[in-house]
Amino acid sequence: MFSMAISLPSFLLLVALPVLALLFVCRAINLLFFHPLSSIPGPWYAAVSSLWITTHVLRLEQCKTIHALFQTYGPVVRIAPNKVVFCDSGATKSVYSTWKFDKSDYYKSLLTNDNDHAMTTLPHAQHSIRRKAYASHYTPSNLSKLQPEIGEVTGKMIDTLHRLPGHTSVDTLALFRHLGLDILVASSYGFKLGAIDKWAVEAQDQLTEAIGDFPKRGLLRSAVPKWAWNLVCEIPNARFRLLCDSDKIMAEFVCARLYEMRATMNAGKEPLPLVLPTIVAPSPSHFLSSFPTFSRASSRASSPSPSCASDDSGYCEDVEKSYMVSRLLNYRYPTGETMPEKDIISECMGHMVAGTDTTSISLSYFLWELTRRQDIVRKLREEIDAVMPDSAAIPDIKVLNRMEYLNAFIKEGLRLYGAVPSLLERVVPESSSKNFACADGFDLMGYALPPGTIVGTQAWSMHRDPAVFQSPETFLPERWLPSYGSSKEDGVSAEVVEREAARLARMTSQMMPFGVGSRICGGMNLAHLILRMVLVSVLRNFDVEAAPGTDEKSMDVRDSFVMFPAAMECKLIFHPRASA
Numbered sequence: 176m177f178s179m180a181i182s183l184p185s186f187l188l189l190v191a192l193p194v195l196a197l198l199f200v201c202r203a204i205n206l207l208f209f210h211p212l213s214s215i216p217g218p219w220y221a222a223v224s225s226l227w228i229t230t231h232v233l234r235l236e237q238c239k240t241i242h243a244l245f246q247t248y249g250p251v252v253r254i255a256p257n258k259v260v261f262c263d264s265g266a267t268k269s270v271y272s273t274w275k276f277d278k279s280d281y282y283k284s285l286l287t288n289d290n291d292h293a294m295t296t297l298p299h300a301q302h303s304i305r306r307k308a309y310a311s312h313y314t315p316s317n318l319s320k321l322q323p324e325i326g327e328v329t330g331k332m333i334d335t336l337h338r339l340p341g342h343t344s345v346d347t348l349a350l351f352r353h354l355g356l357d358i359l360v361a362s363s364y365g366f367k368l369g370a371i372d373k374w375a376v377e378a379q380d381q382l383t384e385a386i387g388d389f390p391k392r393g394l395l396r397s398a399v400p401k402w403a404w405n406l407v408c409e410i411p412n413a414r415f416r417l418l419c420d421s422d423k424i425m426a427e428f429v430c431a432r433l434y435e436m437r438a439t440m441n442a443g444k445e446p447l448p449l450v451l452p453t454i455v456a457p458s459p460s461h462f463l464s465s466f467p468t469f470s471r472a473s474s475r476a477s478s479p480s481p482s483c484a485s486d487d488s489g490y491c492e493d494v495e496k497s498y499m500v501s502r503l504l505n506y507r508y509p510t511g512e513t514m515p516e517k518d519i520i521s522e523c524m525g526h527m528v529a530g531t532d533t534t535s536i537s538l539s540y541f542l543w544e545l546t547r548r549q550d551i552v553r554k555l556r557e558e559i560d561a562v563m564p565d566s567a568a569i570p571d572i573k574v575l576n577r578m579e580y581l582n583a584f585i586k587e588g589l590r591l592y593g594a595v596p597s598l599l600e601r602v603v604p605e606s607s608s609k610n611f612a613c614a615d616g617f618d619l620m621g622y623a624l625p626p627g628t629i630v631g632t633q634a635w636s637m638h639r640d641p642a643v644f645q646s647p648e649t650f651l652p653e654r655w656l657p658s659y660g661s662s663k664e665d666g667v668s669a670e671v672v673e674r675e676a677a678r679l680a681r682m683t684s685q686m687m688p689f690g691v692g693s694r695i696c697g698g699m700n701l702a703h704l705i706l707r708m709v710l711v712s713v714l715r716n717f718d719v720e721a722a723p724g725t726d727e728k729s730m731d732v733r734d735s736f737v738m739f740p741a742a743m744e745c746k747l748i749f750h751p752r753a754s755a
């Protein structure tokens with residue numbers, strides 16, 4: 176009777192289900208009580224499966240979730256069976272700087288043109304070869320030579336904003352993405368893209384669009400099985416096709432610049448500063464007047480040993496200006512081979528992706544903060560007006576670097592609105608690894624992590640540690656000024672000076688808006704320069720107001736490696752400044 180009532184598949188299912196359940200329970204018991212990470216605090220459901228943290232990643236709230244875990248469980252938390260996070264400056268130094276752990280596989284989701292660039296090169300040793308290829312492009316000396324290009328584009332943006340009809344609300348995420356790309360393209364290839372010009376006439380710029388689509392493409396690609404990707408890209412929808420093609424569009428653009436530069440170099444000419452514009456430019460910007468016009472003769476007048484500043488600013492006047500792509504074309508791997516074209520293309524693409532949205536997001540949040548803080552605007556303007564009597568003449572990088580309040584503002588901005596607040600995952604190496612010799616695994620604040628454990632910290636939490644930053648959620652540029660922590664009664668005794676220095680050093684060692692250690696942001700100096708130049712130009716020229724609908728809710732932070740506002744836009748209004 177029994178065998179007739181139940182079919183074979185149902186019978187197998189009846190047997191299989193309890194077996195699977197039993198296996199799951201055994202695995203969970205092992206992960207909870209017998210696994211080498213079982214003594215690490217954290218929610219039990221995170222220890223038995225990655226599903227829990229993955230749902231928070233998909234809900235674009237990993238940072239805030241991990242931050243809440245630190246508040247509940249302390250500075251070391253297990254967030255998945257094989258993943259441990261920490262919030263501590265000593266451990267940060269150890270993982271990222273002293274031992275220089277390799278990156279986790281997560282970074283492979285950021286490949287460009289299906290190939291590695293510096294950010295996605297996981298092993299430390301290979302990365303350092305890759306980094307050497309581009310690092311000199313971002314030195315203060317080279318960047319100071321690229322100021323005219325950056326100033327011209329910034330000036331164009333300011334001119335464009337001046338020409339907008341009153342009360343136009345502008346999505347600054349889009350505006351600064353166009354600006355950032357124009358700057359990167361000009362400073363990497365000496366090429367005028369004209370993305371801001373297109374933005375001004377609401378024309379679509381394919382490359383800017385592609386850069387914006389790139390992270391979405393990455394998410395989609397990681398969700399779709401490899402074999403199905405080509406099929407997905409055949410879906411007959413123009414917008415969707417563009418998204419699928421974003422990688423290709425970027426690769427084609429970089430490839431064209433590479434061939435142009437190679438032709439110039441082969442012809443024995445130096446790379447020209449700026450190649451023909453792609454579209455007709457509007458009225459020329461008078462911003463350029465603040466910079467010495469680029470002259471090949473002056474840049475070539477180099478002495479055998481460049482004259483470098485005696486301070487620690489890193490500026491050497493006589494260093495010859497050069498673009499990224501010509502550096503990569505000239506670079507040789509330790510084997511003596513030149514860098515393959517494929518590597519040059521993916522490297523350049525990596526920088527376009529890494530540099531565009533990050534700067535655009537930070538600038539948008541900085542300005543949004545200022546719409547609510549006229550007290551800060553007043554202080555910034557006091558400093559800016561003093562060094563920028565002509566509202567169209569951006570001061571030199573050295574002047575910008577000396578602006579104490581502006582720099583305090585930027586530090587505070589990067590503390591709360593650094594564009595990459597996320598977990599920077601690394602992998603505990605084998606104890607036999609060249610860089611690492613520790614038989615019992617890695618000692619993370621008293622917990623032994625076996626090789627293969629994924630470990631990391633996040634700027635979001637490091638920057639909000641109340642033990643280091645008083646009232647961490649308050650936007651307070653003054654905290655970065657050397658006299659902030661002392662009262663008038665203290666005077667300026669040696670003890671007060673020492674105490675203040677220690678306070679600042681403590682905060683500085685906790686900061687990691689650009690990452691930390693050997694994998695720190697390669698474009699950090701450029702990012703700083705852009706932030707400074709754009710902020711002084713905007714504040715000198717405009718009163719910025721939040722457009723209706725831009726509020727705490729719309730600007731609430733979401734994260735998917737980079738952060739962005741919940742509304743996916745930041746609408747602000749730029750009123751020409753009355754007093755300017």
Ligand code: HEM
Nearest residue numbers: 293294529530533534537594595689690694696697698702
């Ligand atoms: C506010 C703006 C920026 C922020 C907050 C930022 C943040 C970061 C962070 C946190 C990392 C390290 C990632 C990790 O350790 O996993 C990184 C890497 C990198 N960033 Fe940036 N970045 C910014 C702007 C730029 C710009 C303007 C460029 C250049 C065009 C750039 C190029 C790079 C590159 C090439 C890397 C990889 C470095 C390497 O591994 O050698 N970034 N960035």
